[in-house]
Amino acid sequence: QVHLVESAGGLVKPGESLRLSCAASGFTFSDHYMTWIRQAPGKGLKWVSYISSSGYTNYADSVKGRFLISRDNAQNSLYLQMNSLSTEDTAVYFCARGGPGVWFDPWGQGTLVIVSS
């Protein structure tokens, strides 16, 4: 069964850092694009960053220079290192299989990141 499970998020202060992880199972992780998507409270869905199977990365302008996506194909894991967090980064973060030219399926259960002083 194809499955994605994110690590717990948390409450951090503006300017602090947080690292999210996403554990994949049930498919050949190394073959796929993986993407982080976020949803601010009561809002819609916005992509944050993706990484190709070979490690090519791309970021939304709103996080470029602050967030770093990475993957460990041996561990079937995806990561998002979030630095210099601001209140605008408060959201539920989802990892999802998929990326350029492909739909997202499945999605992880989501993890809530709250940035507040």
Added chain:
Amino acid sequence: EIVMTQSPATLSVSPGDGVTLSCRTSQTVGSNLAWYQQTSGQAPRLLIYDASTRATGIPARFSGSGSGTEFTLTISGLQSADFAVYYCQQYDSWPLTFGGGTKVEIK
């Protein structure tokens, strides 16, 4: 960036009714469009990809149609589990973009 416009924002319907949700894109995306369902507090679930292909395990009461810039998601015989927010998403060009969602609520 391709702008996705979903309408209506909210639909109030009764169980057993049928509904049609609309998604319009600011540029043509061919058939590179997906629909997702998100129930409260849950992750989005893929319903439809390539505009009209049902994802694995999705009931036949969900159907998608359209191409270019105009797309629809039709749900027939609404069941309680179907009351949710529905998002369309284009994957034709980067950045991938989502519509703002249509909430299907119980009348």
